Amino acid sequence: MMNAETFHPAPDRQRKYLGHKIVLAVLVYTLLVASLVTGVQIYRAYQTALSNLEQRFTEIENSYLPSLAAGMWSVDVPRIEALLDGIAKIPDVGRLHLRGELNDDWQRKHPAHRQVLLAREFKIIYREGSDTFDMGSLHVELMAQDIQARMWDTAKSIAITTTVSLLMSALFVLFIFRRWIERHLVKTAKYVQQLDLTNLDQSLQLDRPNSEAQDELDLVVYAINSMRSSIQSDMKKRDILDQELALYREQLEQLVAERTADLQSKTMLLESKSEELILQNRELDAYAHTVAHDLKQPVSNLMGASNLLNAENLELSAEKNRMLLISIQQSSKKMHAIIDSLLLLARVRKDDNLPLEKISLEHAAHEAYHRLSALAAERYAQIHFSGHWPAVQGNEQWVEEVWANYLSNAIKYGGDSPQVEIGATDLANGYVKCWVKDSGGGLSSEQQDQLFEQFVRFHPAAAEGHGLGLSIVQRIVYKLGGEVGYDKGMHGGSVFWFTLRSA
Template sequence: MRFPPIRRYLALIVLAAFLPGVLAAAYLLVHDIRQSEESAWVRAEHRAQFLLDALDAQLDVMASTLELLSRHPALEGGDLAAFHRFAGTAIEGTPIEFVALLRPTTAEMLLNTRRPFGAQLPQSLVPGLEAYAARPEISISPVVKGAVSGQFVFLMVKPVEIGGERLLLTLGASVTQLARLIDHTPEAWVTAIFDRDGRIAVRRPHMPELVGGFALQSIRDAIGQNDQGRTRIKGRGGEAVIAYRRSARWGWVVTAGLQADNFERDIRRDALLLAVIALLLLVPGLALAVWLGARLAAGARSLSRAAQFMGETGGAPPALPPMPCAELAELGERLELSAREIAARDAALRQERDNVRAQRDELRIKTLELERSNADLEQFAHISSHDLREPMRTIACFVGILERKLAGRLDEETAQQFEFVRSGAMRMDRMILDLLDYSSIGRPHPPEAAAASGHVLEQVVGLLNLDERTVVIERPGTFPALRVHAGDLDQLFTNLLGNAVKYRAPDRPLRIHVRCDVAERFATFSVADNGIGIDPAYHARIFDIFQRLHGREVEGTGIGLAICRRVVEHYGGTIRVDSVPGQGSTFTFTLPLEPVTPAG
C-alpha cells in the first residue's frame, strides 16, 4: 500500500501561512515608525534653533546695554549717585530689572537700582564673584536667587575699574523675562532653557517649583557631551524626543521636544488594524494546520508507544498500525531495526556513566581541597604581613624617638646611621605591602562596571603630580572600556608610568607616549619613554620578582614589573619590553575588551 509523502502535508501548511504578507506589513509599520520619529526630530531641531536665536538676541541686547553703561562718565568718574540715577532711568521699559555694582572680594553690594542710593544693601548671593572679576569679557551667571528681590534671576557681569579698584557692573533680569520666549509654543511641545550649569531657568509647561533646580540626568548627560544633538527622555508625562542647542557665546542651552504620544498614536492605530487583518487571515490557516496536525499526531503517538515499549523491554515493539504518510511508515521500520542496537549501547552507556560519576566526585573533592588551601594561604599572607610590618613600624618609631631625644648631640656619622636604620625599616614595610599587592592579584573581585581605561589613566597621571615643564605625557586617540578590575588597571599604569619617571635621562626632558590599538577581543597598549633604556640582556629578568638593575640609588622594591606581568597574565594578556640603552623603553601589553551589548 502506497502512502502519500509528508512533504505534501507540509506544502499545504506552507500555502496556508501568510508569513510573507506579515513580514511586509511589519516592514511597512517599522518604516512608518521611523519616518514619524525622524519627522518629530526635525521639527524639534527647527524649534530649538528658533528659540536659541531668540535667546541669543535678547542676551546680546542686554550685553550691549551693559557695555554702554560701563562707559558712562559718571561711573568712570566714580560719581555713583549720578550713575545710580542714570542707570535706573536707562533700564525703564526694558527686560532688565536692576543694575548693581559689586565688590568681588567681599561680595559687598555698593549700589542697586531696586533700592535708593545710600540704602543698606545685603551681600550678593552670586557664587564665584572673583572668577568673574578675572575675566576681561562680559560673562553671564547661572540662575541664582536674588539677594534683594528674593526671586530667581540671572546676571550679566562686566569688570570695571573705578578709582583704581576692580569692581563688577551687573545687569539683572528675572527668569520670567525668558518665559516670554517660549510662551507661544504649541501645547504639544515641551520646551526649556537651562543655564550653563544645567539649572532650569524656564520651562513649558510651567512648573515654578522646578526653577533653579537641575535638569533630568539624561538631559544633563546629553548636553554635557555635545553642543547640539538629540536625546530621548522618560518623565512623569511619558516618553519624549528632545532636540537641544547650546549658545556658542553664552553657554546656555535651549531644548524643544514632542511627547511620543503625539506622533505614535496613529502608528498604534495602524498596528492594531494590521494585527486584526493578520488574525482574520490566519484563522483558516490555523484550522487547516490543526487538521493536518491531528493526522500526523495519531501516527506519531503510535510510534511513541512503540518507542516506549522498546525502552522498557529492550525488545521489538508489536506491529504498528497503518501510518498516514510514507515517512512515518519508514520510521516505524527503522525503530524495529534500532531496537537491537539500543540494547547494546545502553549497556555501554551505563558503564560510561558510572565512570563519569566517579571522575566527577574525585574532581569535586580535589576542588574543595584546593579552595581550602587557597583560603589558608590568603589568611597566612595577611597574618604574616601584619606580624612582619609590626616590628618595622616599631623600629622606625623608636629610631624617631631616639633622634628627637638626642637632637643636637649626634655626630654626622651616627645621624647617618639612624637614617639608614629608618630608611631600611620603611623600605622593608613598602616591600611587604608590595608583596601583599602581588599575592592579591587574581583573587575574585566584587562585580563592578567595565573599567574605562582613559579615565583610569587620567587619574594616575593626576596622582603622579608631575611638573609639566620637564615631563610631557602624550596620550592621543581614544581609550576603550576593558573587562578588567579598575584597581588592577590602576596598578598597571601606576607602575609603568612611575618607572618611566624614575629611570628618566638626566640630560633631556622626559617624554612619555601612551597609545592604544583595538583588535577583535583585545586592546593593545604601549607606554614608550625616552629614558635611560634597558640592556636587552635583562629584558626577561626585569619581570621577575625582586629584580632590580640599579641598586639602591633609585628608590623601589623590584616588584612593580612583576605585578604588571601578573595583572596582564591574569586577564589572559601578554606583556613585553623593547628597549635600546640610552634611547628609551617601550612596554607593550594586551588586555581584554569589554563586550559591546547590541542595541535593542
C-alpha cells in the first residue's frame, strides 16, 4: 500500500491513465463476448448449411434415382450421361460414382473438390409392377470448399461489424470518462497533494455545473473539504492546549528527569549488586561441591599409596614401590590439573574471550578412560571406542572432564556389566558430535527435562556424587561454543552427546 510519503506522481508520458485501462477492460470483455456470440452464430450457420446439404441428397434421391434406374434398365447411355451431368451441377456436389450391375462405371468430379464433407451411397432399384431389380449403386460426395468459404465470409462480416462497433463504443466511453471523471480526479489529486497545514483556508472546487442531485464526485469533494475544516478546527484547539501545557511541561520534565535519573542510578546499582551476589554464591557453592566430587578419587589414590609406603610391617619390592610412587605422582598431577581447571572455570564468568586450541578428541577420551579404569573394572564395564576421531577447537582439560563425566555416568547407571560405546561424528554444519552410549534403562521425559540441572540425582543409591557433573558439563560445553543433549538409544539405553566446533 502506498502512503503520502512514498507516492510520487509520474510524468504525463509515463502515467497510466485510468480511462485507458477502463476502455481496455471494456474492449477485452466485449471482444470475449463478441467472439463467443460470433462462434455461436457461425456454429448455427454451419448446422443450417449441413441441414441444407441433406436436402441435396433428398433431391437426388427423389428427382434423379428413378430416372437413372429406368435409363440403366433400358441401357440408355446418353440418358444416363445426361442425368449424371445434371446431378453434378447441383451445388456442393463434388464427386459422383455410378456402378452398374454389369460392372458399368461412370464418374463425375468437380474441379474444386478436395475435401469430403458428406457422402452417401444410393441403391438404384428399378420397379416394374410388383417386381424390383437391383441396377447398381450411386456414390455421392458433397465437398466442403463452398460451405467453408461461406462460413469464412460470414465470420469476416461479423468480425468487421463487431470490431467497428466496439471501437466506436470504446472511443465514446473514453470521451465520456475524460470529460466527466478524469479531469476532476486529476484536479482533486493535485489539490490533496498540495494540501498542508499552511493552506487549509483554500477549499476544493471542481469546474462543473451545480446540481441539486449530488453524485460520487460531489461526495468526494464534500468529504475532502469537511476533512480540511476539521483539521483546521483541531489545529486551533491544539495551539490553545499547547500554550496552556507548555508551562507545566517544562516543570514536569525537569522534575521527572531528576527523579528518573536518581531512580535509575539506584536501581542499576542494586541490580548489579544483587546479580553479582547471586552468581558468586552459586559459583562458591558449585566450586565446593566440585572439589569434593572431582578430587575425591585422586586423593583416595594418593592416601592409599602413601599408606602402603609408610606401612612398617609391609615389605614391598622396588618395582612395587616405583609403581606406587608413579601413582602418587600421577594423582598429584591430576589434582593439580583439576584445581587449575576449577580456577579456569571460575574465570569464565568474568572472561568471555577464552582462548581455544586444536585438540585431539581421542586423546582426551582415552585420558578420561584411564582415570575411570578402576571404576570400569569394578563394574565389569566394557568400553569400546568406535568411528572417526576428528580434531576440534576447545580446551583439552575441559573436554577430558566432559568425557570423564559422561563415561562415569554410563558405567554407574549402565546396568550389570555395562556395555559402553564412545565415538564422534562429523556434522554438516562444521561441528563434531561426541557421544557416549550405554546399555542402561534410559530416562523418562520428566527426567530428561531436569537432566542438566545442579544437584539433581535420579538414582541416589546407585552411586556416590552430588548431582553436579552434568551441570558442569553444560557450563563447559556452552563456553566452548557447543551444545549438550540426550537421546534414547534405538535398542534401549541412553546416548549422552555434546558438540564442538571442528578444527
